Amino acid sequence: MTPKDDIAPRLERIKATIPAGVTLVAVSKFHPAETLMEAYQAGQRVFAESRVQELLPKIQALPADIQWHFIGHLQTNKVKQLVGKVALIESVDSQRLLDLIDKESAAQGTVTRVLLEAHVAREETKTGWSPEHLLDYFDNHRYRNLKATHLCGLMGMATNTTDEGLIAADFEKISALARTIRGRCPDLTGFDILSMGMSDDYPLAIRHGSTMVRIGTAIFGARQY
Numbered sequence: 001m002t003p004k005d006d007i008a009p010r011l012e013r014i015k016a017t018i019p020a021g022v023t024l025v026a027v028s029k030f031h032p033a034e035t036l037m038e039a040y041q042a043g044q045r046v047f048a049e050s051r052v053q054e055l056l057p058k059i060q061a062l063p064a065d066i067q068w069h070f071i072g073h074l075q076t077n078k079v080k081q082l083v084g085k086v087a088l089i090e091s092v093d094s095q096r097l098l099d100l101i102d103k104e105s106a107a108q109g110t111v112t113r114v115l116l117e118a119h120v121a122r123e124e125t126k127t128g129w130s131p132e133h134l135l136d137y138f139d140n141h142r143y144r145n146l147k148a149t150h151l152c153g154l155m156g157m158a159t160n161t162t163d164e165g166l167i168a169a170d171f172e173k174i175s176a177l178a179r180t181i182r183g184r185c186p187d188l189t190g191f192d193i194l195s196m197g198m199s200d201d202y203p204l205a206i207r208h209g210s211t212m213v214r215i216g217t218a219i220f221g222a223r224q225y
């Protein structure tokens with residue numbers, strides 16, 4: 001873990017490398033509320049968590065003007081608990097989950113903002129929509145059936161490799177997918193967020209069109225699982 005005094009200067013250094021128009025999301029999973037508070041006091045307002053059971057107590061414990069993002073695999077039985085609590089669900093990895101979020105949001109009388117998680121990395125273990133599945137969904141205009149969900153763009157991760165060429169190619173694929181979708185669906189408004197880039201690869205992601213970077217380790221230090 002990063003000593004508390006280091007969090008503010010680390011945030012400043014990272015912010016200095018991020019152009020205006022790119023949102024910095026502080027990935028705070030596995031760090032205690034006091035650690036998040038250090039970042040909050042340094043001006044950070046957007047935080048992301050990957051587990052519902054960890055997120056809900058943090059929402060209770062921390063200031064109300066924080067915008068919470070959810071970035072983990074969301075189990076369908078946790079959707080009810082999450083809807084209405086977060087500014088953005090970045091990790092919608094299947095149509096089944098999307099439809100469930102929509103149904104629950106309508107039932108609660110709220111609108112949920114989401115990103116669809118695109119799967120372009122080489123690892124089978126990563127989840128998300130294949131490019132084919134995404135294009136099929138949008139070409140058939142199935143998004144028009146959504147009643148209480150706002151599709152705000154795509155989230156994606158590059159292959160876990162040191163090969164920068166491969167990482168860049170993955171980011172470019174996700175960028176190109178978003179452009180293709182926007183081009184084919186002119187009625188799809190506000191589909192403009194591209195969430196790509198983590199501690200090790202965010203400068204490369206920004207060069208390939210990222211508008212939102214999800215940074216944990218570079219702010220808070222290593223996580224203790």
Ligand SMILES: *Cc1c(COP(=O)(O)O)cnc(C)c1O
Pocket residue numbers: 027029050071072198199200214215216217218
């Ligand atoms: C944990 C996590 C991050 C942050 O990763 P770091 O390497 O610590 O910056 C970003 N995105 C997702 C989806 C994550 O689960």
